[in-house]
Amino acid sequence: MLPWDMWGAGWEPGEEPTDELLACFDSVAELTVDPDARFDELRDRYDTDDSLRMDGTVFSVARGQFETV
Numbered sequence: 001m002l003p004w005d006m007w008g009a010g011w012e013p014g015e016e017p018t019d020e021l022l023a024c025f026d027s028v029a030e031l032t033v034d035p036d037a038r039f040d041e042l043r044d045r046y047d048t049d050d051s052l053r054m055d056g057t058v059f060s061v062a063r064g065q066f067e068t069v
Helices: 019-032 039-048
Strands: 057-060 065-068
Touching (some): 019 039
């Protein structure tokens, strides 16, 4: 994956993130403030939230197309 590849939770260009999506980002960010102390919670969140995992396909902004990685 490259910095210009998009996958998972997010919003489309020109759109605004929803309150639900911002709450998701906030809750994950809170877990990463001290990841060693909250590792089990962080791992559980990753394991149970499909939007945090890359499924093998990314949208390459640089190429303007979906690609399998």
